Amino acid sequence: MRSIKQPGAPVAERIQSVEARGRAFSFTLQAGVPLLEAARRGFAAEGFAGGVLNFERGALGPFGYVMPALSKTGENAAFYSDTYRPGGITRTSLGSMTLGTRDGAPFFHCHGLWTEADGKASGGHMLPDETIVAEPFEVEAFGLDGAMFTAEPDVETNFKLFGPVAAASSGARTTSRAFALRLRPNQDFAGCLEDFCRARGISRARIHGGVGSTIGARFTHGGVTEPFATELAITSGAIAPGAAGTLEATLDVALIDYTGGIAQGRLIRGDNPVLMTMELVLEVLG
Secondary structure: OOOOOOOOOOOOOOEEEEEEEEEEEEEEEOOOOEHHHHHHHHHHHOOOOOEEEEEOOEEEOOOOEEOEEOOOOOOOOOEEOOOEOOOOOEEEEEEEEEEEEEOOEEEEEEEEEEEOOOOOEEEEEEOHHHOEEEEOEEEEEEEEEOEEEEEEEEOOOOEEEEEEEEOOOOOOOOOEEEEEEEEOOOOEHHHHHHHHHHHOOOOOEEEEEEEEEEOOEEEOOOOEEOOOOEEEEEEEEEEEEOOOOOEEEEEEEEEEEOOOOEEEEEEOOOOOEEEEEEEEEEEEOO
C-alpha cells in the first residue's frame, strides 16, 4: 500500500477514539457572520459545544482558503499553499466541517469544493478567520455530547491537528451512541473503520462529517488521483455488512490535490491510505 514518510515516529495508537452520545439535526447559517461563529451558534442553539457538519450549496464572501502544497522546508510531509482570497461571492458545491476548539477557543477544520465568482472551479481548506457567510444556507450537523475535537501538537506529522478528547456532558438531548475518531497516517481509510467497528461489535454505522487527506486516491469508477497530497471531504459514508456478510465501508468523497486536480467518487476499499489525518464521527446504528 502507498505510504508517505512523516517527519516524526509513528504513534502506537493508530485510531484516536472517544465514545460519546450525539444527535443529528439541521440548521441555517446566518448571513453576514463569520462561518466559524455561524456554525458555533447553530450547535449552541441545540445545546452542543461542537461536532461535525456537511453542506452542499452555500455562499461565502469575503472568503479565504489554502490548497494542499508540497513542503518547502521538509519539516512536514506536505504543507499548504499561500492564501487565496477570491473576490465576490464564492458558491460551494459541497463541504465537510469539524467544529471543535484550538487554544481554548472555537475553531474549525473545513474542506470543500466551490466555484469562484469568475467561474474558476476550486477547492481546499477554508480559513476560519477569513470566511464570511454571504447568504443563508442550510447544513446537516451532528452534535457531540461527551467528546470534543481539540487541536493539539502531533509529533508524527509535525502539525497541530484535531483529535477527539473526552469532554464533560453539556446535557444536550441526544439520540444515538457515537464515536469521535481521528485516523492516523499510512493506514487504509476503509480498513481502519471496518476493523474499528468489528472490534466493538458494531454491525452498522453512519459517518457524519469527514475532513482529512489521503495519499492520492483510487476510485471505484476507475478514476485515479496520482498527486499524493489532497484535501478531502466525505460526502456520504457508512459501514455495513457487504454481500459476503463481512463489514464493508462505503466512502463517497470529494477532493482537490496539490496540482489543482478535482475528483469525486467512491473510494476503493484497501487502496486509499490516510496522508495526514482523517476526522469523522461514527453514529452507531446496530
